[in-house]
Amino acid sequence: MQxxxxxxxxxxxxxxxxxxxxxxxxxxxxVDLDHRLEQQLGTSIRSYFEQxxxxxxxxxxxxxxxxxxxxPGDMVLSTGGGVVLRxxxxxxxxxxxxxxxxxxxSPEDIFRRLRHDRTRPLLQxxxxxxxxxxxxxxxxxxxxxxxxxxxxxxxxxVHTLVNMxxxxxEMAPGA
Numbered sequence: 001m002q003x004x005x006x007x008x009x010x011x012x013x014x015x016x017x018x019x020x021x022x023x024x025x026x027x028x029x030x031v032d033l034d035h036r037l038e039q040q041l042g043t044s045i046r047s048y049f050e051q052x053x054x055x056x057x058x059x060x061x062x063x064x065x066x067x068x069x070x071x072p073g074d075m076v077l078s079t080g081g082g083v084v085l086r087x088x089x090x091x092x093x094x095x096x097x098x099x100x101x102x103x104x105x106s107p108e109d110i111f112r113r114l115r116h117d118r119t120r121p122l123l124q125x126x127x128x129x130x131x132x133x134x135x136x137x138x139x140x141x142x143x144x145x146x147x148x149x150x151x152x153x154x155x156x157x158v159h160t161l162v163n164m165x166x167x168x169x170e171m172a173p174g175a
Contacts, residue, residue, distance in 0.1 A: 003028060003074045005169065006093050008143050009103035010136060011081035011123065012114040014153055014161060018103060019078035021162045026169075028074045033083065037064055045080075046119055058086060065089050069096025081135070084142040093146050099172060101165055102147035104140070107132035109154065148172075 003026060007015040016032050023030030034045055037060055041048050048057050061083060068077060069092040077097065083089050093100050105113075111129045114120065125131045144150065149168045153161060 002098070003169070004077075004097045005075070005099040005101065005165075006077040006079060006097040007101050007103055007165075008079050008084055008093065008146055009081065009153075010105055010107075010110055010132070010139065010143075011120050012110040012117070013081075013103040013105040014158065015078040015081075015103055017158050018161045018165065019076050021158055022165055023076035025162060025166065026074075026076065028076050030076050030078070031068060032078045033061070033065065033068070034078075034080045037061060037080075040064065044119070046124075054082075058082070062086055062089055062092075066092050069093065071096075081139070084139060084146050090142065090146045099149070099169060100147045101168065102143040102150045103153050103161070104143070104150050105153040107136045 005022065005026075005028075007019050007022075009015055016034075019032065020030050037057075038044055041060060043051075045057065061080060065079070065083060066088070068075070075097075079093070083093070107129060110132050114123060115128070118124070123131060151161065151164050151168065
């Protein structure tokens with residue numbers, strides 16, 4: 001059976017870390033959408049945002065996601081936090097991946113994890129917690145619309161989160 005799993009969620013919810021461990025556990029290829037975009041763009045996402053703006057970045061993100069969604073074969077995909085903002089991306093995730101998991105974390109939990117991170121362009125503001133609350137309010141319904149499953153991240157270890165995702169995959173129809 002083919003396993004195509006995509007992880008969506010807020011910046012700092014653990015998509016890359018959990019995705020990497022999940023792929024290792026399932027012995028599947030792992031693709032980090034943001035990392036792949038940085039390779040294609042030849043610069044960091046933060047630099048690209050500063051030089052070209054968010055709309056140009058989102059165009060590249062949508063094109064790469066569409067290509068990955070159409071690609072055959074097993075894969076664990078970690079997406080960027082804003083990937084769900086465009087309807088075509090939500091459709092590509094639902095169409096191209098049999099398991100879309102929303103790693104749901106509260107703005108407060110994310111703030112605790114990211115308060116010293118200077119690489120995330122959307123959080124380089126005077127009040128990052130307020131910004132996270134604003135992003136969460138706008139994006140949570142989109143993540144829920146896109147995902148087949150919601151995994152509450154809270155404060156468990158990466159190992160525990162991987163086990164929670166594995167349990168969902170094992171219980172999925174056709175597993």
